[in-house]
Amino acid sequence: MRGGNDSSAPDVTPDQPTPYPDVNTVACGFLAGIRQVLGDQFQAMYLSGSLALGDFSPGSSDIDFVVVTQTDPTDELMAALQALHARFNTGGSPWATEVEAAYIPRDALRRYDPTRARHPHIQRGAEEKLVWDQLASDWVLQRHILREHGVVVAGPPPDTLIDPVAPNEMRRAVASLMEEWWGAMPVDPTPLHRRGYQVYAALTMCRMLYTLDHGTVVSKPVAARWGRAALDRRWIELIDRALAWRKDDQDTPAGDVVETVHLIRYTRERCRAWELSVPSTPGNEHA
Numbered sequence: 001m002r003g004g005n006d007s008s009a010p011d012v013t014p015d016q017p018t019p020y021p022d023v024n025t026v027a028c029g030f031l032a033g034i035r036q037v038l039g040d041q042f043q044a045m046y047l048s049g050s051l052a053l054g055d056f057s058p059g060s061s062d063i064d065f066v067v068v069t070q071t072d073p074t075d076e077l078m079a080a081l082q083a084l085h086a087r088f089n090t091g092g093s094p095w096a097t098e099v100e101a102a103y104i105p106r107d108a109l110r111r112y113d114p115t116r117a118r119h120p121h122i123q124r125g126a127e128e129k130l131v132w133d134q135l136a137s138d139w140v141l142q143r144h145i146l147r148e149h150g151v152v153v154a155g156p157p158p159d160t161l162i163d164p165v166a167p168n169e170m171r172r173a174v175a176s177l178m179e180e181w182w183g184a185m186p187v188d189p190t191p192l193h194r195r196g197y198q199v200y201a202a203l204t205m206c207r208m209l210y211t212l213d214h215g216t217v218v219s220k221p222v223a224a225r226w227g228r229a230a231l232d233r234r235w236i237e238l239i240d241r242a243l244a245w246r247k248d249d250q251d252t253p254a255g256d257v258v259e260t261v262h263l264i265r266y267t268r269e270r271c272r273a274w275e276l277s278v279p280s281t282p283g284n285e286h287a
Helices: 021-041 049-053 075-089 138-149 167-182 195-214 220-230 233-244 257-277
Strands: 042-047 063-069 099-105 118-122 131-134 151-154
Touching: 021 042, 021 063, 021 075, 021 099, 021 151, 042 049, 049 063, 049 138, 049 220, 075 099, 075 118, 138 167, 167 195, 167 257, 195 220, 195 233, 195 257, 220 233, 233 257
Parallel strands: 063 099
Antiparallel strands: 042 063, 042 151, 099 118, 118 131
């Protein structure tokens, strides 16, 4: 069984893919429901995110999974999958609204192609629904996590379905994502006034900077602990508060908005400097 759990963790089995019984209940419940909906269209299901990277924390993490399908779902199948997720989000599970999932056809999973990146996707959150979504360049990084660390719920090992992702592919994806998603945040930092989003931003910046330096992906907590030692000391308190945050903390206005904006600006500058330092040639992708 692939995954990031250490050797001291309890044994895992196909019906108990993680050391967390309540997470296994969610994963196996979704597996049964998805198989019932998709039938022969179902190919595989993998856990990703912090569950794959070995830094899952019930107090702050969500459950990420990817379902591999034979082809894109029909309108009828999409409606049935939407209903499945809606029932879960309004049900009694402690993980209701804490699931993020994507449904990707087998041939589109092998490598990230922005012209072939519109797939059913649901994010965590009470108001979220399964929708057709254009998956951004962070799915270069997600594929690396899935290939190297994905936890098999059903299906073949993920490295048989996904090509290796080169270090500079990951760095380029970080630089692209910085412009696509985070570039405007210093101009309008309104989302950062929500404590949960501010935490997400601070940890994500640490993760991006780690990828720029090392050409690989680690979990947000690992990147944050690296950031405490590697980055300017001005951000230690910001990082420590982000690491200490839990989902049941009140989402009240927070006092670290200015420092978070500075960290976003610094990360953007580092991304731009990397882009200028590396010519955009095929030979450099494997550096």
